[in-house]
Amino acid sequence: MPTELPPAFTFSQSSLQDFADCPRRFQLRYLLAQAYPAPVAEPLAVLDDSVERGERFHRLMERYWRGVQLTEQTDPLIADLWQAFLDNPPANVPQTFRRPEFSVNVKPAWANGARLTAKYDLLAYDPDGEALIIDWKTSRRLRRDILERRLQTILYPLLLVEAAPRLFGTPLPPERVRLLYWFGEDGGATESFAYSSSRYIDGRSYISALLARLRALEVDEFPLTADLHHCRYCQYRSLCEREEVAGTFEPDDAEFLPDLDELRDLIAAAAADEDFVL
Ligand code: SF4
Secondary structure: OEOOOOOOOEEOHHHHHHHHHOHHHHHHHHHOOOOOOOOOOEOHHHHHHHHHHHHHHHHHHHHHHOOOOOOOOOOHHHHHHHHHHHHOOOOOOOOOEEEEEEEEEEOOHHHOOOEEEEEEEEEEEOOOOOEEEEEEEOOOOOOHHHHHHOHHHHHHHHHHHHHHHHHHOOOOOHHHEEEEEEEHHHOOEEEEEEOOHHHHHHHHHHHHHHHHHHHHOEOOOOOOOOOOHHHHOOOOOOOOOOHHHOOEOOOOOHHHOOOHHHHHHHHHHHHOOOOOOO
């Protein structure tokens, strides 16, 4: 039987990354809504701290970029991140249009009916200049080649180009889009990815191929990943009998971790589920 997605299912960078890393994880998480039989990593306290720090820092950034006057004492859990931001804020942020925590949703023809979404930590745009997407990472800096491969880097600028006519009232040439990652635990270090027409075309091809591969799978043939690194931080280890590779959470070991932003959303969704056991 061919795979059917839940009604109005919307692909995010996280769900696409799950499918790219391990089709079985995508199936368990999004098609079967499987509860969480194991923590992502041990020890939980370290993970909780990282998730909580991420959440508080994102809330702080949202207020800052909305122009809220920040007069209260700095939250001690994120004091170092706030200081890193004050010392090294992103430079040359466009001023005309600034929206923190901003989502775009598109259903492009090339995605063959699939809905796609991106949630930007900050989107800034000048009609005569660039469109800048900023993503706050509270982790250490990731290697550029790892970031370059991630679905977030592929999807975020692509969806902005797709959404631009509706959003800004005019098409946006890919060459005017830039994605910037900011790393709080590295003192505000950044990695910048200039977008281009060739990246846009490659990104469309890659994502439509992923979607076609997913649609072609029968419900009983979602394969387990052959790369056990992906299992180290996967909460479905026990279901897949891959518990022996369980990871001890290392903030530096981010390549195989789910994005902490997305993890916060997943934990919130799972917490609403009475079978939630994390
Ligand atoms: S434990 Fe490994 S094989 Fe199983 S869903 Fe997770 S990543 Fe995939």
